[in-house]
Structures are given as structure tokens and as C-alpha cells.
Amino acid sequence: MAVIDATEGSGRRRARFLKPLSGVLRFAVVILTTYLGLLAVTFFIGRVVPVDPVLAVLGDRAPASAIARVRAEMGLDLPLWQQFLLYLKQVLSGNLGNSVLTSRPVLEDVMRVFPATLELATFGTIVGTAIGIPLGVLAAVKRGSITDQVVRLIGLAGYSIPIFWLALLGLVLFYAKLHWVAFPGRIDVTYEYTFTPITGMLLFDALIQREWDVAWDVFRHIVLPGCLLGYFSLAYISRMTRSFMLNELGQEYIVAARAKGLSEQRIIWFHALRNAAVPLVTVVALSYAGLLEGSVLTETVFSWPGLGLYITNSLQNADMNAVLGGTIVIGSVFIALNLFSDFLYRTLDPRTRVK
Amino acid sequence: MTLLTVENLKVHYPTRTGLVEAVRGVSFTLGRERLGIVGESGSGKSQTGRAIMGLTPPSALITADRLDYAGIDLLRASARQRRSLRGGRIAMVLQDPKYSLDPVMTIGKQIVETLRTHARVPGDEARRRALEMLEAVQIRDPERVYDLYPHEVSGGMGQRVMIAMMLIAGPEMLIADEPTSALDVTVQLEVLSILDRLVRDRGMGLIFISHDLRLVSSFCDRVLVMYAGRVVEEIAAGDLAHAKHPYTRGLIDCVPKLGEDRHPLPVLDRKPEWAQ
Numbered sequence: 001m002a003v004i005d006a007t008e009g010s011g012r013r014r015a016r017f018l019k020p021l022s023g024v025l026r027f028a029v030v031i032l033t034t035y036l037g038l039l040a041v042t043f044f045i046g047r048v049v050p051v052d053p054v055l056a057v058l059g060d061r062a063p064a065s066a067i068a069r070v071r072a073e074m075g076l077d078l079p080l081w082q083q084f085l086l087y088l089k090q091v092l093s094g095n096l097g098n099s100v101l102t103s104r105p106v107l108e109d110v111m112r113v114f115p116a117t118l119e120l121a122t123f124g125t126i127v128g129t130a131i132g133i134p135l136g137v138l139a140a141v142k143r144g145s146i147t148d149q150v151v152r153l154i155g156l157a158g159y160s161i162p163i164f165w166l167a168l169l170g171l172v173l174f175y176a177k178l179h180w181v182a183f184p185g186r187i188d189v190t191y192e193y194t195f196t197p198i199t200g201m202l203l204f205d206a207l208i209q210r211e212w213d214v215a216w217d218v219f220r221h222i223v224l225p226g227c228l229l230g231y232f233s234l235a236y237i238s239r240m241t242r243s244f245m246l247n248e249l250g251q252e253y254i255v256a257a258r259a260k261g262l263s264e265q266r267i268i269w270f271h272a273l274r275n276a277a278v279p280l281v282t283v284v285a286l287s288y289a290g291l292l293e294g295s296v297l298t299e300t301v302f303s304w305p306g307l308g309l310y311i312t313n314s315l316q317n318a319d320m321n322a323v324l325g326g327t328i329v330i331g332s333v334f335i336a337l338n339l340f341s342d343f344l345y346r347t348l349d350p351r352t353r354v355k
Numbered sequence: 356m357t358l359l360t361v362e363n364l365k366v367h368y369p370t371r372t373g374l375v376e377a378v379r380g381v382s383f384t385l386g387r388e389r390l391g392i393v394g395e396s397g398s399g400k401s402q403t404g405r406a407i408m409g410l411t412p413p414s415a416l417i418t419a420d421r422l423d424y425a426g427i428d429l430l431r432a433s434a435r436q437r438r439s440l441r442g443g444r445i446a447m448v449l450q451d452p453k454y455s456l457d458p459v460m461t462i463g464k465q466i467v468e469t470l471r472t473h474a475r476v477p478g479d480e481a482r483r484r485a486l487e488m489l490e491a492v493q494i495r496d497p498e499r500v501y502d503l504y505p506h507e508v509s510g511g512m513g514q515r516v517m518i519a520m521m522l523i524a525g526p527e528m529l530i531a532d533e534p535t536s537a538l539d540v541t542v543q544l545e546v547l548s549i550l551d552r553l554v555r556d557r558g559m560g561l562i563f564i565s566h567d568l569r570l571v572s573s574f575c576d577r578v579l580v581m582y583a584g585r586v587v588e589e590i591a592a593g594d595l596a597h598a599k600h601p602y603t604r605g606l607i608d609c610v611p612k613l614g615e616d617r618h619p620l621p622v623l624d625r626k627p628e629w630a631q
Contacts, residue, residue, distance in 0.1 A: 176583055252454035253456055255455065256517075258410055259410060259446070259449070259521065260439040260441065260469045260521070261438050261524075271460075274460075275457070275458065308403075350504040350506070351458060351504070
């Protein structure tokens with residue numbers, strides 16, 4: 001008995017000593033394994049698709065000797081596991097290969113197009129959250145009323161109307177008829193060569209450089225696609241907010257809050273919403289990640305030079321390096337956002353904190 | 356002095372299949388005394404308490420010949436006036452602390468919130484009074500508990516926190532709706548004695564809602580026995596042994612006694628004419 005106790009005690013002591021370390025370690029292991037999985041998937045997709053990278057580089061009229069040489073240069077004659085290690089080494093050193101289409105390094109291309117998508121997605125998520133959450137709360141509080149029906153209809157419409165159709169309709173109305181918004185692209189040609197971006201998120205760049213006229217022009221470009229994506233995420237966020245709020249408002253602590261004499265406003269916006277915010281974090285993060293993948297349809301309609309458009313173009317031209325590079329970026333964004341929402345989850349809900 | 360007068364209180368719920376009558380004409384008065392309400396599940400005892408607090412769902416229809424708290428007609432009072440009464444002058448302790456405390460807010464903040472809703476108190480004084488209140492419900496280390504979240508305390512401690520939260524604004528009347536039913540038997544008596552002492556020291560009126568006849572009779576001055584939304588008998592707690600109504604007698608007979616071997620166990624009689 002005594003022996004067992006002693007070992008248990010020392011084990012516990014060691015565990016306590018390792019605790020802060022093991023937290024970081026677990027974190028690192030989770031990221032690394034997820035990343036490794038992501039790279040393995042992109043690698044094998046790259047090898048399975050019927051696109052011959054050698055032919056993509058040389059064209060189908062090259063002599064057989066040149067094809068064999070390039071194949072060896074690209075390491076394609078090695079066994080698959082060696083190819084994978086080679087691929088890992090390249091990716092980890094930041095080399096995603098060259099794009100056949102633009103003949104520039106894929107990483108450079110992606111760094112150029114990703115800020116456009118990031119800016120658009122952020123704009124859309126801010127709009128969707130800022131309007132979607134209050135609408136969802138309102139619908140839950142006035143459950144079954146006209147307000148509730150209207151909010152649900154707005155949500156349903158956002159779910160079911162094809163976004164490109166709304167986009168074209170929006171262009172006809174706000175661009176062609178009313179001239180309220182600018183089109184196409186992100187910025188007017190007159191500014192395109194005079195304005196030097198810093199981060200590539202033009203609205204942000206223009207604002208911190210106090211270039212107000214540029215900022216206004218960029219805003220006129222982003223407002224329509226941004227609001228459309230915002231509407232799309234609003235549809236999802238308001239629906240989820242409504243159902244989370246209904247769940248919270250039925251809890252016993254709401255009765256207790258009323259028994260304390262708190263005002264309805266405080267009960268709804270402070271107590272119920274703070275509890276509903278916990279699962280909402282995941283919902284908002286997921287919808288944000290969805291927009292960050294690059295909304296191909298929106299980017300196509302608005303000629304928005306973002307990640308979605310880039311990957312689609314590359315795909316249509318069998319530019320596998322570019323497609324896989326883009327996929328890795330999207331995967332990284334997903335992993336990062338998941339970690340961030342986990343972190344937020346912990347700050348919002350004391351029950352999930354590890355003491 | 357009479358705090359609360361209830362005459363012919365009715366609580367109805369309209370449903371698709373017709374009107375559900377949860378409470379069907381309950382009358383009583385309450386002074387600074389301890390009144391117990393006992394009955395089975397669905398007898399309308401909780402609904403009576405919630406109707407007095409104004410905590411019934413919006414669909415409830417509440418009527419009464421008189422529903423009067425310290426000169427205020429509760430049925431005619433504005434929503435704002437009723438809100439200032441709740442927590443300020445009439446408090447309520449709910450059944451299960453696990454569900455009736457906000458899980459994402461510290462215990463201290465929840466107690467302070469009640470106080471500052473009803474009185475203009477600066478932050479540091481509110482904190483001091485919340486700590487005093489935690490001490491009054493016999494929490495040994497108030498400073499530590501103040502910063503804990505509800506899931507970090509036991510059921511018994513949670514219920515003491517609940518009592519502190521509901522009594523901090525100094526109400527004159529307390530409705531305790533099954534305050535110990537969700538607790539372990541061992542801590543039930545502890546929580547009850549804390550509740551008893553606070554109510555006695557502050558000279559409050561108490562409505563103690565429970566299905567536990569033995570508990571109510573040892574704890575209250577007077578007992579109302581409810582059946583199917585009506586009061587079938589009102590009796591002094593000490594006279595329970597001489598209860599006249601067959602339903603009350605039935606309830607008393609159901610209480611098991613130590614060392615007694617009863618076969619078969621008595622079954623509670625429910626006669627439709629008692630509900631008339």
C-alpha cells in the first residue's frame with residue numbers, strides 16, 4: 001500500500017510540475033499534427049489528380065529526354081514517401097513552388113491576393129455580426145411575433161437566394177442606376193498607381209496614411225460586396241443567435257434575475273446574451289473562416305482580385321502549385337481561427353477554464 | 356401587521372385544448388410570520404408564489420379579488436413598480452442553485468447586482484456589504500467565495516449564496532420555493548437554519564413552499580395545504596396531528612416512521628370532490 005501511495009504521490013508532483021509546460025506542449029502537438037495532416041492531404045491530392053506537372057511546365061511537344069530530365073529535377077522519380085519529405089521540406093522553408101500561370105512564386109502570389117480576401121471577409125463579418133446578433137436577440141425576445149417572422153424571413157432569404165444573383169441585382173441598382181457605389185475591382189485606376197499599400201488591405205492602409213479620398217474610393221468599392229457577404233453571414237448568425245438566446249431565456253437563472261428585480265434590458269443583453277455568446281463565438285469564427293476561403297462567386301462578379309478568384313483561375317489552368325499553395329493558406333487560416341475561438345471560448349466561459 | 360393579502364387568487368393558462376386552471380381561488384394573509392404551503396406536484400403552490408412575485412410567463416391570466424402587498428395593489432401596479440418590489444421588498448429563493456445562478460458571472464458580482472439595482476451604493480461599499488452578507492449566510496471565507504463562479508461551489512454553498520443574493524437589498528418578505536429540495540439531506544438542515552435565523556432576525560414574512568410536510572411543520576407557524584389549485588386546509592403547524600381534512604391526514608400518513616414495519620404502505624387518496 002505504502003509503495004503505491006509513494007509512487008502516486010511522486011507522479012502527481014511531477015504532473016503538477018509539468019502542468020504549465022504540458023499546456024504549451026499539448027498546444028504545439030495539436031497544431032503540428034493538424035498541420036501535418038493538412039500537408040499530407042494537399043500532397044496526395046497533388047499526386048492523385050490527373051495533371052502531369054512536367055507536361056504543365058514543358059507542354060506536350062517537348063522531347064522525351066527533356067521530359068525525363070525535368071521529371072528528375074522535380075524529384076518525381078523518387079518513391080512517394082521521399083517526395084512527401086521533399087515537399088514538407090519545401091513548404092516549411094516557405095517554398096510553395098512557382099505558379100505556371102503567373103510564373104512567380106506561389107507564396108508571393110498568395111500574399112498579394114490574400115489581403116484582398118481578408119479585407120472583404122472582415123468587412124462582411126463585421127456587418128454580419130453587428131446586425132445579425134441584435135436581430136437574433138430581438139427575434140428570440142419577441143418569439144412568435146411579426147418581428148420574429150420578419151427576422152426569420154430575412155435569414156431564410158439570405159440562405160436561399162444565390163449570392164451572384166443578389167450581387168448582379170445590387171450592381172444594377174446601386175452602381176448602374178443610383179451611382180452610389182464604385183465598380184469594378186478594389187480601387188479606382190486613378191489611385192491604383194499613386195497609392196502605395198502597406199498591408200494590402202486597402203481601406204486600412206488608406207486610413208492609417210490619412211489618404212481620405214483614397215479611403216472613400218476604396219470604401220465605395222468594398223461596400224456592396226462587403227454588405228452582400230455580410231448579409232450572407234447575417235442569415236446564419238441571426239438564426240443561431242435566435243436559437244441560443246431562446247435556450248438561455250428559458251433557463252432558471254433568468255427567472256432568478258427577474259426575481260432580483262433587474263430590468264428586462266439588462267436580463268436580455270447582459271445575462272442571457274453573455275451566456276449565448278459562448279457558443280456564438282464558434283459560429284462567428286466558422287462563418288468568418290468560410291468567407292476567408294474566398295467567396296468565388298462574389299469575387300468573380302465584382303472582379304475582386306482575391307484568393308477565391310486566384311484559386312479558381314489556377315484550377316481552370318491546371319496550375320497545381322498555385323491551387324495547393326492556396327489550399328495550405330486556407331487550411332492555416334482555419335487552424336488559426338479555431339485556436340482563436342478556443343481561446344475566446346475560455347475567456348467567455350469560466351467552466352471551460354483549466355485551473 | 357399584515358404584509359400580504361391574497362383573496363381568491365386564480366392563475367389560468369390558455370392552451371389549445373382549453374383553459375388550464377393552475378390556481379383556483381387561493382386566499383390567505385401573511386404578516387411577519389412563517390407560512391408554509393404544502394402540496395403535491397401540480398397542486399399550484401409554486402404558481403401561487405410566482406403569481407405574487409409577478410414571475411409567471413406572459414401567457415398566464417392572473418385574477419384576484421385582492422392581491423395587495425403593504426398597501427400596493429399588485430394587479431394594478433406598473434411593470435416598473437413591480438420590478439422595484441421584486442428583490443427590493445419581496446424576495447424569492449429558487450429551488451436549485453445549480454441552475455438559478457448565472458454561470459458566467461462571479462458570485463460576488465451577482466450579489467452586488469441585486470444591491471445596486473435597488474439602492475444607490477458606491478462600488479466599494481457594495482462589495483463590503485456583499486462580503487458581510489456572505490458571512491451572514493455562514494460562508495467561512497467570503498473574500499475567496501466572492502470571486503468564485505457558481506460551478507466552483509457545492510450545492511449547499513450555492514444555495515447560501517442564493518439566499519445572500521436575494522436578501523442583500525433588505526426585503527420584508529421572502530418566498531422560498533422548495534429551497535432545500537435539490538440539496539443533500541445533510542446540508543438541508545444547515546441551509547434551513549441559516550434561512551430561519553435571517554428571517555427571524557430581520558423580522559421578515561416568509562412563505563415556505565415545499566412538498567415536505569414534516570419540514571414545513573417544524574419550520575413554519577402556519578400551514579396551508581393545497582390540492583388541485585385550492586387550499587383544502589389551513590392549520591397551525593403545531594396542530595398538524597389534529598388535521599381534519601382527509602387529504603391532509605393522507606399526507607401525514609404517508610410519512611414513513613422509523614422502526615415501523617408497514618405493509619402495505621398507504622396510498623394517497625385523491626377524491627374529485629375535494630377539488631370542488
